[in-house]
Amino acid sequence: MDPITGAPGRKLVLAVADERLRKKLEELMREENVEVEHVPNLAGVDPSQVDADLVVLRSSTVEGDELPRIIEGGDAQEGPGVVFLGDEGEAEEEIRLVAGGATAVLDTSVDRAELADQLVELAEAEADGGVHGPEGHGSLTEPKLADFQSRSPRMRDFLDVVWRVAASDSTLLITGETGVGKERLAQAIHAESARSKGPFVVVNCGALAESLLESELFGHHKGAFTGATGTHKGHFESANGGTIFLDEIAEMPQHLQVKLLTVLQRHEVQPIGASKPVGIDVRVIAATNRDLAADVSEKRFRQDLFFRLNVVSLVIPPLRERIEDVPWFVGRFLKHFVESHRRPTVQGITRQAVDILLAYSWPGNVRELVNVIERGVLLCKEERIRPEDLPEALRQGGGPALQVTVDPTEEFLELPLQEARRRIVEHFEQRYLEHHLRACHGTVGEVAERACINPRTLYEKMRRLGLAKEDFR
Ligand SMILES: Nc1ncnc2c1ncn2[C@@H]1O[C@H](COP(=O)(O)OP(=O)(O)O)[C@@H](O)[C@H]1O
Numbered sequence: 001m002d003p004i005t006g007a008p009g010r011k012l013v014l015a016v017a018d019e020r021l022r023k024k025l026e027e028l029m030r031e032e033n034v035e036v037e038h039v040p041n042l043a044g045v046d047p048s049q050v051d052a053d054l055v056v057l058r059s060s061t062v063e064g065d066e067l068p069r070i071i072e073g074g075d076a077q078e079g080p081g082v083v084f085l086g087d088e089g090e091a092e093e094e095i096r097l098v099a100g101g102a103t104a105v106l107d108t109s110v111d112r113a114e115l116a117d118q119l120v121e122l123a124e125a126e127a128d129g130g131v132h133g134p135e136g137h138g139s140l141t142e143p144k145l146a147d148f149q150s151r152s153p154r155m156r157d158f159l160d161v162v163w164r165v166a167a168s169d170s171t172l173l174i175t176g177e178t179g180v181g182k183e184r185l186a187q188a189i190h191a192e193s194a195r196s197k198g199p200f201v202v203v204n205c206g207a208l209a210e211s212l213l214e215s216e217l218f219g220h221h222k223g224a225f226t227g228a229t230g231t232h233k234g235h236f237e238s239a240n241g242g243t244i245f246l247d248e249i250a251e252m253p254q255h256l257q258v259k260l261l262t263v264l265q266r267h268e269v270q271p272i273g274a275s276k277p278v279g280i281d282v283r284v285i286a287a288t289n290r291d292l293a294a295d296v297s298e299k300r301f302r303q304d305l306f307f308r309l310n311v312v313s314l315v316i317p318p319l320r321e322r323i324e325d326v327p328w329f330v331g332r333f334l335k336h337f338v339e340s341h342r343r344p345t346v347q348g349i350t351r352q353a354v355d356i357l358l359a360y361s362w363p364g365n366v367r368e369l370v371n372v373i374e375r376g377v378l379l380c381k382e383e384r385i386r387p388e389d390l391p392e393a394l395r396q397g398g399g400p401a402l403q404v405t406v407d408p409t410e411e412f413l414e415l416p417l418q419e420a421r422r423r424i425v426e427h428f429e430q431r432y433l434e435h436h437l438r439a440c441h442g443t444v445g446e447v448a449e450r451a452c453i454n455p456r457t458l459y460e461k462m463r464r465l466g467l468a469k470e471d472f473r
């Protein structure tokens with residue numbers, strides 16, 4: 001269902017043999033006005049000919065050589081999207097399917113209502129043109145809100161808010177670390193709004209000399225200052241009817257902050273040297289990687305402007321706090337770079353390389369991940385990207401150093417390396433989990449979130465290590 005208009009009319013085909021799962025999903029999605037049809041399996045079915053927004057099937061029922069047939073149809077712009085239900089967060093498998101063109105791979109261990117919600121959202125996105133954009137195959141060029149998908153509960157709550165404010169005309173402040181996708185989100189919001197036909201103008205407030213910024217933003221008239229040989233339209237005027245994206249807003253000098261506030265209040269700009277102001281109709285989206293509230297309390301940023309910008313505040317979580325999204329990104333970026341660099345020999349990524357990507361802390365966020373995958377595709381000499389195709393910094397972990405001291409008398413020094421490593425890792429996992437279980441008073445869901453692992457995986461680990469949540473209450 002359309003999150004904003006509540007428009008009905010989405011259709012989905014479920015090829016799920018498990019009757020209980022299928023019935024439950026059907027029931028939940030019908031409540032959302034999604035029409036659900038059931039087929040026992042996809043044998044003999046051409047997915048591109050299926051009249052639906054989404055085809056949903058269990059990943060375990062698809063052999064590797066069947067994948068192209070199933071997805072090819074689904075990946076076509078007019079065909080339905082293809083969504084796989086995986087048994088658990090199997091990163092490698094998810095990457096394989098997404099790189100092969102799957103719209104998404106969902107984890108069936110989340111609760112059924114959550115799963116149904118995700119399917120409804122995907123059906124909606126697909127009806128809206130699909131997550132891959134009009135260029136089809138793995139396009140990363142045209143940002144759309146539909147390609148902000150996430151498995152992380154926090155990110156999904158965030159995206160709910162985004163969908164609600166996107167179509168409105170309200171001023172937005174987007175914050176988040178560098179590379180999380182602030183500019184991309186702003187573009188996607190613009191594309192989703194009634195202003196989508198209007199211009200989207202990007203101004204980096206940190207990149208321009210203070211003296212130039214004012215005339216760049218608001219324009220100037222001929223002779224307004226030495227060197228003003230002609231009349232120059234400012235970015236605000238250029239953005240008329242559309243959206244202006246003010247990046248690195250925290251870098252804006254104080255005297256311009258005053259002027260910007262006036263622009264926001266009066267919907268008009270005063271070009272330098274002009275005798276009267278010019279009316280404008282522009283939506284403002286500002287962004288920063290700084291803590292603007294802190295800048296306000298330290299008097300580096302004007303409080304009145306902060307309040308005016310911060311009508312709706314969107315904080316994009318860093319990638320390391322939604323590590324469960326890494327496989328989906330990797331799959332998409334792989335598909336994109338394999339196609340754009342014409343490296344069809346690159347078929348995927350090894351399990352060891354995936355483990356490295358999942359353990360890394362991603363200080364450069366999605367931007368860094370894009371670069372890592374592009375580099376990996378270019379360096380890859382085999383069929384799959386291996387650890388040696390990843391940058392050194394990643395292979396060294398990049399997280400806080402873990403100190404392991406080896407006492408020469410310890411018995412595991414007598415063991416084969418593999419067995420010794422297994423025991424040390426197990427010992428470390430035990431201490432790590434005990435620490436977090438204690439800190440979370442035995443709440444497994446919370447520990448799983450902190451550790452960025454699937455609750456089911458965590459339960460399994462706890463069982464194996466003999467840890468009981470009751471002991472930490
Ligand atoms: N959801 C996403 N899907 C695809 N690419 C993304 C997504 N989020 C970020 N990126 C990519 O990551 C890079 C950094 O995004 P950008 O919006 O410039 O980040 P920021 O403005 O926060 O520094 C860009 O190449 C962008 O296309």
Ligand SMILES: [Mg+2]
Pocket residue numbers: 179182183247
């Ligand atoms: Mg940026």
